[in-house]
Amino acid sequence: MASFDLFYEIINNPGRYAINWKKETGNKVIGYFCSYAPEEIITAAGALPYRILAGSGSISKADAHLQAYSCSLVRGALEDALNGRLDFLDGTVFPHTCDSIQRLSDIWRMNAGFKFHADVMVPVKLNTASAGDYMTSILDKFKKELEKLTGIEIAREKLKEAISIYNSIKKNLSRLYAIRRDAPDVIKSSDIHAIFKAAMVMDRRRLLEELERLIADLGENDRAPDTADKRIVLSGGLCSMPDIYKTIEKSGGVVVWDDFCTGSRYFEGEINTKVEPLRSIADRYMERVVCPAKHKSLFSRGEYLVNAVKENRADGVIFFLLKFCDPHAFDYPYMKEMLEKENIPSVLFEIEDQLPSEGQINTRCEAFMEML
Amino acid sequence: MSDPNKAIDPEVERRKIKSVKRMKEIMTEYYIEAKTPKEQTGKKIAWITSGGPVEPLIVMDVIPVYPENYGAMIGASKMGTDLCEKAESMGYASDLCSYARADIASATVNGGPIGGLPEPDMLICCNNICGTVLKWYEVQARYFNVPLFILDTPVCHTEYSAEIKQYVEKQVTEYIEFLEGVCGKKFDYDKMVEVGELSVRGQELWQEVLDTTMNRPSPMTCFDAFFHLALIVTLRGTQPVVDYYEMLLAEMKQRIKDGISMVTDEKYRLLWDNLPIWYRTRWLSDKFAAHGACLVADTYTSGWCSSLKYMDKTDFLGSLAEGYTRIFLNTGTDQMADNILEMAKKYNADGLVIHSNRSCKPYSLGQYDIQKIVQEKMHIPTLVIEADMIDERIFAESQIETRIDAFIEMLE
Numbered sequence A: 001m002a003s004f005d006l007f008y009e010i011i012n013n014p015g016r017y018a019i020n021w022k023k024e025t026g027n028k029v030i031g032y033f034c035s036y037a038p039e040e041i042i043t044a045a046g047a048l049p050y051r052i053l054a055g056s057g058s059i060s061k062a063d064a065h066l067q068a069y070s071c072s073l074v075r076g077a078l079e080d081a082l083n084g085r086l087d088f089l090d091g092t093v094f095p096h097t098c099d100s101i102q103r104l105s106d107i108w109r110m111n112a113g114f115k116f117h118a119d120v121m122v123p124v125k126l127n128t129a130s131a132g133d134y135m136t137s138i139l140d141k142f143k144k145e146l147e148k149l150t151g152i153e154i155a156r157e158k159l160k161e162a163i164s165i166y167n168s169i170k171k172n173l174s175r176l177y178a179i180r181r182d183a184p185d186v187i188k189s190s191d192i193h194a195i196f197k198a199a200m201v202m203d204r205r206r207l208l209e210e211l212e213r214l215i216a217d218l219g220e221n222d223r224a225p226d227t228a229d230k231r232i233v234l235s236g237g238l239c240s241m242p243d244i245y246k247t248i249e250k251s252g253g254v255v256v257w258d259d260f261c262t263g264s265r266y267f268e269g270e271i272n273t274k275v276e277p278l279r280s281i282a283d284r285y286m287e288r289v290v291c292p293a294k295h296k297s298l299f300s301r302g303e304y305l306v307n308a309v310k311e312n313r314a315d316g317v318i319f320f321l322l323k324f325c326d327p328h329a330f331d332y333p334y335m336k337e338m339l340e341k342e343n344i345p346s347v348l349f350e351i352e353d354q355l356p357s358e359g360q361i362n363t364r365c366e367a368f369m370e371m372l
Numbered sequence B: 001m002s003d004p005n006k007a008i009d010p011e012v013e014r015r016k017i018k019s020v021k022r023m024k025e026i027m028t029e030y031y032i033e034a035k036t037p038k039e040q041t042g043k044k045i046a047w048i049t050s051g052g053p054v055e056p057l058i059v060m061d062v063i064p065v066y067p068e069n070y071g072a073m074i075g076a077s078k079m080g081t082d083l084c085e086k087a088e089s090m091g092y093a094s095d096l097c098s099y100a101r102a103d104i105a106s107a108t109v110n111g112g113p114i115g116g117l118p119e120p121d122m123l124i125c126c127n128n129i130c131g132t133v134l135k136w137y138e139v140q141a142r143y144f145n146v147p148l149f150i151l152d153t154p155v156c157h158t159e160y161s162a163e164i165k166q167y168v169e170k171q172v173t174e175y176i177e178f179l180e181g182v183c184g185k186k187f188d189y190d191k192m193v194e195v196g197e198l199s200v201r202g203q204e205l206w207q208e209v210l211d212t213t214m215n216r217p218s219p220m221t222c223f224d225a226f227f228h229l230a231l232i233v234t235l236r237g238t239q240p241v242v243d244y245y246e247m248l249l250a251e252m253k254q255r256i257k258d259g260i261s262m263v264t265d266e267k268y269r270l271l272w273d274n275l276p277i278w279y280r281t282r283w284l285s286d287k288f289a290a291h292g293a294c295l296v297a298d299t300y301t302s303g304w305c306s307s308l309k310y311m312d313k314t315d316f317l318g319s320l321a322e323g324y325t326r327i328f329l330n331t332g333t334d335q336m337a338d339n340i341l342e343m344a345k346k347y348n349a350d351g352l353v354i355h356s357n358r359s360c361k362p363y364s365l366g367q368y369d370i371q372k373i374v375q376e377k378m379h380i381p382t383l384v385i386e387a388d389m390i391d392e393r394i395f396a397e398s399q400i401e402t403r404i405d406a407f408i409e410m411l412e
Helices: A005-012 A014-025 A039-044 A072-082 A099-111 A129-150 A156-182 A189-199 A204-218 A243-250 A277-287 A300-311 A326-341 A358-371 B010-015 B020-035 B055-059 B067-076 B080-089 B098-109 B132-144 B162-183 B189-214 B222-228 B230-234 B239-258 B278-290 B301-305 B313-325 B333-346 B367-378 B397-411
Strands: A029-032 A048-051 A091-095 A116-120 A230-236 A253-258 A316-322 A346-351 B045-048 B063-065 B122-126 B148-151 B268-273 B293-298 B351-357 B382-387
Touching: A005 A014, A005 A189, A014 A029, A014 A048, A029 A039, A039 A048, A039 A129, A039 A156, A039 A277, A072 A099, A091 A099, A099 A116, A099 B333, A099 B367, A116 A129, A129 A277, A129 B162, A156 A189, A156 A204, A156 A253, A156 A277, A189 A204, A189 A243, A230 A300, A243 A253, A243 A358, A253 A300, A253 A358, A300 A316, A300 A326, A316 A326, A316 A358, A326 A346, A326 B132, A346 A358, B020 B063, B020 B222, B020 B230, B020 B239, B055 B063, B055 B162, B055 B189, B067 B080, B067 B098, B067 B230, B067 B278, B080 B098, B098 B132, B122 B132, B122 B162, B132 B148, B148 B162, B162 B313, B189 B222, B189 B230, B189 B239, B189 B293, B189 B301, B189 B313, B222 B230, B222 B278, B222 B293, B222 B301, B230 B239, B230 B301, B268 B333, B278 B293, B278 B397, B293 B301, B333 B367, B351 B367, B351 B397, B367 B382, B382 B397
Parallel strands: A029 A048, A029 A091, A091 A116, A230 A253, A230 A316, A316 A346, B045 B063, B045 B122, B122 B148, B268 B293, B268 B351, B351 B382
Antiparallel strands: none
């Protein structure tokens, strides 16, 4: 029987996990935002990459710095930093993505009081050779900044080793998605959600071991055939609300794929180990499906979504729009239209700090499943 | 129409800026040419972001059109809310930039004061002002099915790094190659030298016009600057801009000589931060003027000369990358605060009015920190107005009025 206890234990108090890790290893913990943070380099420096997600409490201190029209991720993260809930971090990495994160980086640098602060100025275009060269050069710059912080030179071999760990982690995460797609009752979406959340904060070597064990436990043979549940693809930024999976399941749906940066976008794209390490990390970002704050082509995200529906034999799409998330809000109309052209039904849920009231979302979810 | 029976107040007439007439003529001519069928002008049309490098377009004889300038016109004509609502019915969230919403909607219905902008042959998007323009221009590139060039200018949070420099410089070359491809002709580097000189000259003159407000009393206010700004935005790099600002500068100097101020009995000198509230400029202007408060300068209109120090008049193309990457909005919040501190000193400001503009996150997020810095370092009162540049639904008049009154009391 596969157990997910460890992952739940970590996500219930990821800060405590990081503090213990620090005590045990004596190494540094680096907070990061979003999937454009080059975790491989942080790991190669012997540090722990710790993904900062939405805050864990109500907002008070952050209100003195951020207007009410900033998204809950940005406000929640700042609140945690100002409240001392992230004091175990030795520093933070801000990859450039959207306007809100851009200014959060400044406000953070000016107020949060961490000694290390890196802006990794990821290009916005991810479809030109010069952007690829630039991306490689800023990864090198970031590597040097980390070396200065840790006092340790990040040797090429260390980078290659970290890359291979991440490739294996991501392969295993993608296998979890494949298992769920082929046999949704073998692993629940809420469990996958817990694993991903833990994966972004825990020791990556340990993570790899745990994932390998888990996948072995899940087994290849004891899979039940498809259920009658409606197969759903989720689309949006990130989802830090595990309850949504239960709601979907209760309404007779089952999640088979997503395009979240805490989901498929996190594990997709293997880093080519035959290329120079920094270049190969950059190449993966250039090839992977983009965050809507980045540009690859005019239709890339819509095409990805339509394919995700087809490949995973899905019946419909639920869009999650985090309130005040501009990049996603701009993409929603055209992506919805592309789905319509393929006769794929979709529904939009807007999320503020929390999901809409349970009753409301249950009703809408049920109505959508019935329509399917 | 003005009422012929209404007596002309000579005092009001005396205070009016006379160059306004010429400015309106130039803008009308500009939009008439842009809207003339392309078969007649033989010119291509590019839509370009307000912070984008327009000069190479001028060199290629392409007519630049600015959706953001049109957004301002839409706002000033109080047509913003309708168009924003139209965009919302198309599926765009009401929290998105109101310029973007208005433009996206306007394109589909030929809306706004001049019945829509002429259709583009290409789109030029420079993200030095925000990430929103990328998404906005993607929407328009899909709608019009025309080529999109993105000039990616990474944010200089704390530095203009060697990596950024190399990347943007490479893209300047790519920009020219893109234009050569779309226009089907070679780029004229000699003409670039001329256009570059005119651009820098225009920016210098605009800064000089803005600097006349250092005089006490000030010959104009930032509300005037919001109006006269249109030329440096839309026709930068052309002779009419230089000629016009020379004329405007001469008028301002004459006003100073003649002791003509814009605000009667100027008592307080204030700074404005962020975009105008286009549908309420008159209301705000009157409101402040009634208290003898003159908004002498603003961070917005001076934004178009904020990187003059990085521009090399003798090598415009060579300095284009740095000049366009280091505009003040593309720097860190602390640097933006420094900019305001410098302006407060330069213009002898007694207070700071901050427009927290729901539409513009890179401009607005960080303003609370800037406010604190200004209070600590300058010990001057500050006021935050929560509003939006063209979506009138966000404007809470009575609340804002109360806050302005309280702010004026603090100045006294």
